[in-house]
Amino acid sequence: MNNIGLEKCASEHGVYVQCYQHSERREMLIVCLYVDDMLITGSSVERITNFKFQMLQEFEKSDLGQLNYFLGIEFTKTDEGLMMHQSRYTLDMLNKFNMIHCNSANTPAEVGLKLEKDPEEEGVDPTEYRKMVGSLRYLCNTRPNISYSVGLVSRYMQNPRISHLMAIKRILRYLKGTHNFGILLPGGESEGEVRINAYSDSDWCGDKSDRKSTAGYVFFLNGAPISWSSIKEPVVALSSCETEYIAACEATCQAAWLSSLMSELKIEVEGKVRLLVDNKSAIELTKHPASHGRRKHIETRFHYIREQVSKGKLEVVYCRSEDQIEDLLTKALKGERFLILRKQIGVKKVEIKADLQNRATKT
Template identity: 40%
Template sequence: MAQPPVHPHFVCKLHKSLYGLKQAPRAWNERFTTFLPSLGFHTTYSDSSLFVKHVGSEIVILLLYVDDIILTGNAIAAIQHVIQSLTTEFDIKDLGTLHYFLGIQISRISTRLFLSQTKYIQDLLHKTEMSDCKPCDTPCLPYNRLLKNDGVLFLEPGTYRSIVGALQYLTFTRPDIAFSVHQVSQFMQQPMVSHYTAVKRILRYLKGTLSYGITYAAGEVGLKAFSDADWASNPNDRRSTTGLVVFLGSNPISWSSKKQQTVSRSSTEAEYRAMSSTTAELDWIQQILTFLKIQMSCAPVLFCDNLSAIALSFNLVQHQKTKHIEVDVHFVRERVAKKQLLVQFVSFREQFADILTKGLSAPLFRTHCSNLMLGISSNHEFEGR
C-alpha cells in the first residue's frame, strides 16, 4: 500500500481492514464471529473457534481458523443454506469436500478418514536439504536424554528454531515424534551441535515414514485415556515428563508430551500429576462433546501403570507425604468419588502413552505406533488392550 501521488503527505483513514495488516486477522475474526449468531450458531468457552447450529435433530458444525473454514454436519440442505448465507455476506469460495486444511491432508477411504502431512514433510526436508538423507527406525535413541551444555554451540540458532517450530506443527498428526520434538524444543535459546544432531535424526525418521498418518474410523462412542510419567527423567533439572493420549472409541483425538512444572519427590507423585493433567484434558473434551450433544454411555476410563497412584485416587485418607500435591489429589479423587471417572491399571507393555515419555527400542516403538493408529493408509488393528 502506498500514499496517493497527488497528496503524498495525507493520512489515509481505513474504513475496512486491509489483508496483511497486523490488525486484519483480529478485525476479520470479530466481523465473522459477530455475523454467525444471526445464522443460529452458538459458541462455547471450551473452544472459541468452534460454532454449532442445532435445528431439531439436525446439526451444522463450523470450525474457524483465521480465514479458513471447515463446515460439516448431518444435513446437506442445512449446510448448503449456511454456505449460501456466508457467500451473500462475505467473499468466500467453496472448495468442496475437505481434502486439505492448514497443511493437513485428509483422504476418505470408505467410512474412514486418513490424516497425514506428507507434503508438509517433503517441503520441510527440501528446506533443510535432507531430502536424500538416510532414514532411521526411530526419531530418537532409546532412553537417551539431551544435556543442556553438551559440547559445542550451534552457530545457526535461527535455523534450529525454524526447524523445531516446523516439527512442532507436524505433531498434529504425528504423535510418534511428540516426545522427540518435546526434547529438542527445550534448547531453543542456546542450541548445541548435539541438539541439532537430534533434530536431524527426527528428520531422518520422517524421511522413512513420509506416508504415515492417523486413520479415523466410525465406531462406538466412548472416552478412554492413557496416562504415564517418566520420573525425574530430565537430567538438567530432574523434572518428570508427562505423556497422555485420549481415545474416542478406537481413535486417538488428543495427545501430549510435556515436562512437569515442578520436581516430583517420588514416581507415585509424578504419575499422579500426570493423571491430574489427563483428567483435565478429559474434562475439556467432555465439555466439547456435550456442546455437540454427544452423550457418553459411561464414565471415561483412565489407564495408569502405577498401582500406588491408582490407590491414591481411591484412598480417602490424606497422608503426610501427599500433602504438597493436595490440589491434584482432590481434583482426581473428586471425580472418582462421583463416578465421573474410572481409574484402572494397565501393564507397562500396554501403556500407549509410553511413547510420549521416553525414547523406545524399535520393536516397542512400532507396536505403540500401531496402537495409536499410525501408519500408511490401510486397515489397522490394536495391539494389546
C-alpha cells in the same frame, strides 16, 4: 453466526454448533472457523448447502468442496476411514532444511539419548534451530509418535549445540522414511455409542539435568486418537507414584475440557471417561482419602483428579505396563516396541498419489 442460529462453544471459541429437529430426528450442523478458513460438517447435506449459500450472500468465499486440505493438514478417504496427515508439509520441510536426500531412520530418537543443557560443544545457529523446532511442532498435530522427541529438542532452543542439532536431524531422518504416515479416524455408525478412553503415563526423573519427569497422555474417541500431549512436569516428583499421579491429573484437566466440548456439541458420551494408569499406588491416591496424609507435599492443584473421581466424572483404571500405549510419548523406545505402539496409537501409512511423492525429487 448467532444471527443464523449457530451457538458459539465456550470450550472452543472457533467452533459453532446448531441442533434442530427434522422428521422426528435430531440433526446438527458444526462449523469450525479459523481466521478466514472454514470447515463445515453436519448430518444433513441439505442444511450444509443452505449454510454455504447464506455465507456466500454475506462474504466473498471460495467453496473448495469436500474436505481434503485444511490449515496445512490433508485428509484422504480410505476403506478403513479417514486418514489425517501432513505428507505434503513433511516433504516441503525436508526440502527446506536440505534433508530430502538423507538416509531414513526407524525411530525418531536413539534409546538412551542424554542431552545436556550447556555441554562443552560447538554452538549452532539458534535461528535456524528454532525454525526446525517450530516446523516439527506443527507436525505433531498428526504425528503423536514424534511428540516426545520434538518436546525433548524444544528444551534447548536458548543455546543449541551440535548434539541438539543431531537429535533434530534424527527426527528428520525418521520423517524421511515415514512422510506418508498419519492418523486414522476409523469409520463407524453415526448413531452408535460414543466412548472416551485415555492413557496416562510418565518417565520418572527423565531429565537428568533437573530431575523432572516427562508426562504424557492420549485420548481416544471410539478408538480414534483425538488429543495427546508430551510435556515436562513442572515440579520434581519424589517417587514414581507421585509422578504418575501428577501425569494423571494433567490428563484429568484435558478430560474435563473434552467432556465440556462434547456437551456443547450435543454428543452424549456413554459412561465415564476411563483413564488407564499402570501404577496401582497412584490409582489408590486418587480414590482413598487415607492416602492423602502421605502425600501432603504434593501441590494442591494436582489433587483436582481426586475431586473428579469423587464426583463420578472420571474412572481411573489399572492397566499393565505392557499395555501402556503412553510409553510412546514419554521416552525413547527400541525399534520393535516403537513400531507396535505406533500402530496401537493409530498412526498408519496412507497411500499418497504419485504427483505428491514426486515432490521428493524437486528442490
